[in-house]
Amino acid sequence: MGGVKNFVNLCSHIQNASKARLGLTSIAHSKHRLAVLLAMQRAGLISFVTRGGSTPPDPAKLATYEPPPLTTANIAKQRLWFGLKYVNDAPVIGSITNITTSKKIWTANLKQLEKLTRGFDCNYQKGLDLGECLFVFTSRGTLESREAIEKKVGGMLLCRVSP
Amino acid sequence: MSVVRPARCLLTRRLVTASQPAAPRCSAPFHSSSPLAKRRPRFKNIRAVEMGLISPEKVEEFSKENFPAYNPEEMEILRHTFTPEQMAALEAGEAAVDLKDITLQGRIRRDPYQLNHLDDFSNIHPIVDKRPREIEQPLHPESKFMNETEHVEHLENYLQSMIPRDVNFDNMTAQEAEQILNTRIDFNMKSAEYFEEASTLLGHPSVKSNAMAPALGKKIEGIAGMYKPPIDPADEGLDDEGIYQNLKKKTGLTVRQILDVRSKILVTRLVHNQTRLGKVRSVWIQAIAGNGDGRLGVGEAKSTEAQVAVLKAKLLAIQNLQPVRRYEERTIYGTVEAKVGATIVKIESRPPGFGLRASHRLFEIFRAAGIHDIAAKMPRGRNPMNSVKACVEALRNQKDPNEIAIGRGRKLVDLRNVYYGGNVM
Numbered sequence: 001m002g003g004v005k006n007f008v009n010l011c012s013h014i015q016n017a018s019k020a021r022l023g024l025t026s027i028a029h030s031k032h033r034l035a036v037l038l039a040m041q042r043a044g045l046i047s048f049v050t051r052g053g054s055t056p057p058d059p060a061k062l063a064t065y066e067p068p069p070l071t072t073a074n075i076a077k078q079r080l081w082f083g084l085k086y087v088n089d090a091p092v093i094g095s096i097t098n099i100t101t102s103k104k105i106w107t108a109n110l111k112q113l114e115k116l117t118r119g120f121d122c123n124y125q126k127g128l129d130l131g132e133c134l135f136v137f138t139s140r141g142t143l144e145s146r147e148a149i150e151k152k153v154g155g156m157l158l159c160r161v162s163p
Numbered sequence: 164m165s166v167v168r169p170a171r172c173l174l175t176r177r178l179v180t181a182s183q184p185a186a187p188r189c190s191a192p193f194h195s196s197s198p199l200a201k202r203r204p205r206f207k208n209i210r211a212v213e214m215g216l217i218s219p220e221k222v223e224e225f226s227k228e229n230f231p232a233y234n235p236e237e238m239e240i241l242r243h244t245f246t247p248e249q250m251a252a253l254e255a256g257e258a259a260v261d262l263k264d265i266t267l268q269g270r271i272r273r274d275p276y277q278l279n280h281l282d283d284f285s286n287i288h289p290i291v292d293k294r295p296r297e298i299e300q301p302l303h304p305e306s307k308f309m310n311e312t313e314h315v316e317h318l319e320n321y322l323q324s325m326i327p328r329d330v331n332f333d334n335m336t337a338q339e340a341e342q343i344l345n346t347r348i349d350f351n352m353k354s355a356e357y358f359e360e361a362s363t364l365l366g367h368p369s370v371k372s373n374a375m376a377p378a379l380g381k382k383i384e385g386i387a388g389m390y391k392p393p394i395d396p397a398d399e400g401l402d403d404e405g406i407y408q409n410l411k412k413k414t415g416l417t418v419r420q421i422l423d424v425r426s427k428i429l430v431t432r433l434v435h436n437q438t439r440l441g442k443v444r445s446v447w448i449q450a451i452a453g454n455g456d457g458r459l460g461v462g463e464a465k466s467t468e469a470q471v472a473v474l475k476a477k478l479l480a481i482q483n484l485q486p487v488r489r490y491e492e493r494t495i496y497g498t499v500e501a502k503v504g505a506t507i508v509k510i511e512s513r514p515p516g517f518g519l520r521a522s523h524r525l526f527e528i529f530r531a532a533g534i535h536d537i538a539a540k541m542p543r544g545r546n547p548m549n550s551v552k553a554c555v556e557a558l559r560n561q562k563d564p565n566e567i568a569i570g571r572g573r574k575l576v577d578l579r580n581v582y583y584g585g586n587v588m
Contacts (some may be wrong), residue, residue: 044571087570130497131567131575163567 003032004102010036011096011159018084018091024056029078035142036135036158037082043133043144045093045161047083056081092163099125099157100137108136109154117145131163226262233257289385306366313365321357410478424484425531426452426477429524430547434465448472449551452480453531457492460484461555487532488561491515491579491587494536496564501557505544508553513538525554532558 010033017025027033029051037049050057051067054077058065068074085092099106108116112123116134119127128134134145138155148155211217233241242250271281280291287295309317326332327347332340394403395411398418402408407418414421430449435442446469453459462479466472490496494512501508508525513536519529521539524547529537541550568575580587 044573085570087566090566090570092567092570130564131562131571163562163570 003030004100004105006030007032007036007158008098008101011098014084014093015096018093021086021091022084024059024081024083026052026056026079026081029075029080032137032142033080035137037080039135039142039144039147040133040161041082042147043161045085045133047085049080049082051078052081053077054079059083093161095162096159097162098159100159106157107155108157110149110152111154113145113154114149117149125157128160129162133161135159135161222263222266226266230262230265289383302364303366306364308363309365317361318357321361325353406474407478410482413482414484416481421481424452424454424481426450426480427527427531428473428476429527429551432548443467446472448476449548450476450480451528451531451551451555452477452484453528453533454484455531456533457486457489458484459487459528459532459555459558461551485559487534487558488563489532489534492533494534495558496561499557499560499562501553501560503549503553503556504546506541506546506549506553507543508550508557509540509542510554510557511538511540512536522550524551528554528558 006028010027013025013027034049034051037046040046041049048062050062050065051070052065053068053074070078106123106125108123108125113134113136115122116125116127119129121127128145135158136143136145136148136153136155137158138148138151138153140148140151140153142158143151143153143155215221241253245253272278282288282291325348327343330343330347335343394400394405395408395418398407401418401422402411407421410416410421411418416424428448428450430447432447434445434447436445437443445465445467447465448463448469450462450464450473451459452462460480460483462476462481462483464472464475464479466475488496490512493515494517495510496512498509498511500510510521510525513520515536517536517538519526519535519537521529521537522541522545525539525541528551529535529539539554544550564575564577
């Protein structure tokens with residue numbers, strides 16, 4: 001699981017950027033990170049996510065922005081640019097805690113995931129609280145826990161996002 | 164060297180300077196900038212003479228207006244008061260003083276020994292002036308102490324004077340008469356007055372046996388009617404001492420509403436300030452107030468007097484009443500944690516009927532705020548003061564579900580509410 005370490009870095013980076021009240025930030029490109037960020041965008045935690053070079057895309061032209069084609073020559077320099085959200089001077093993402101680390105992989109099957117999402121403690125994990133999200137790496141892709149339950153899959157517990 | 168020479172030199176110089184007009188000490192300028200023109204006032208001054216204020220006619224007019232002569236009626240009153248010799252002296256004095264002098268020379272004092280207020284000493288001001296001493300009449304040479312029979316007679320007269328004149332006691336039974344007397348006369352006061360006040364000397368009734376100074380009356384001259392007690396008729400007589408008036412102004416609550424707010428002392432600490440004169444002991448109080456329906460306030464106060472501290476803390480708590488977010492008006496939203504010092508208070512929402520499972524101080528806070536189902540934990544320190552502070556902070560730190568929904572641009576649904584079709588209360 002080479003992606004886990006990259007993913008843990010993503011968690012701390014988002015939390016740091018949120019606390020610093022950044023509007024736009026970037027992290028080195030990887031397919032796992034992209035999958036998590038897309039799941040976060042679907043959950044409404046970040047405003048957008050796009051691949052780009054070392055300079056950020058123009059925020060005014062984001063809707064029509066086309067990232068450069070991915071080639072073996074430029075893939076090492078590609079970054080994921082994403083926008084953070086704030087409401088009433090408070091970040092939408094208050095804290096992110098990763099559950100799975102490269103040292104210990106935590107998983108939850110469908111039954112356990114259902115319990116956790118309803119707010120009950122299960123499998124040594126605390127149940128979800130008000131406004132919390134749990135991201136799961138499943139066979140159907142990286143999903144928010146509610147999406148995973150909809151698709152009837154369990155998987156590896158990646159991180160928990162609190163308001 | 165002769166001593167005469169320098170003396171002569173000095174003398175000559177002196178003579179020379181005396182004969183010549185005095186030259187300026189130093190004519191050399193001290194700085195290069197040109198000297199300022201002589202400052203002139205912005206507005207032309209007008210002299211009193213030019214305005215005609217001190218013309219002889221004006222002076223006379225002012226004197227007549229302000230220092231009028233006695234009219235015949237006033238003279239009659241004076242004649243009644245003073246002896247003819249005194250009157251003659253008074254008239255001579257009046258004639259001797261020129262009114263013009265009073266007008267021109269009389270002025271408001273500016274010397275260091277002036278009074279703090281303007282006064283012509285014609286009136287006695289009860290606050291500023293000393294109470295005038297009563298003029299003691301000299302004892303009559305023929306007055307003497309009463310003997311036994313005279314005492315009895317005196318007492319009899321005193322008792323006679325107490326009988327009300329407007330009641331006809333004829334054809335009345337003894338019981339009826341006694342009833343009337345009991346209602347009309349305060350015998351306790353009268354007997355005290357007899358023993359304390361009445362004179363024991365014959366022929367000198369003004370001498371009283373009481374050495375006490377007369378008490379201040381209820382209507383003191385110069386003060387009566389000036390200071391009204393701050394009693395608001397809207398308070399329904401609940402706040403005659405004016406304790407809640409300040410709070411009433413600050414909060415806009417009525418006294419009845421203020422009294423209805425439940426307040427409770429949660430923490431009392433005895434604190435000491437070590438000074439060079441010794442320890443100054445004070446009481447520090449932390450109180451909470453709540454209406455039992457979603458409003459909560461905390462007040463902290465310190466005083467050397469415990470009662471003062473309690474009152475201050477309670478009033479502050481009522482002043483600080485603020486709404487607390489409640490889920491279904493019985494519990495909180497989710498799990499909240501707050502930390503003050505080493506004390507962490509963690510409160511968690513619970514289903515209906517769970518009750519308040521919290522330590523006694525937190526229990527009181529939840530009860531005041533109108534929360535009925537909650538679980539509270541203090542995993543670390545349990546300092547009384549910090550636990551109260553942290554608990555209130557936790558209650559205020561609750562997340563607003565609406566704000567979360569707006570921030571994420573998603574619809575948040577209260578599942579319990581939907582499941583029970585809104586019949587959750």
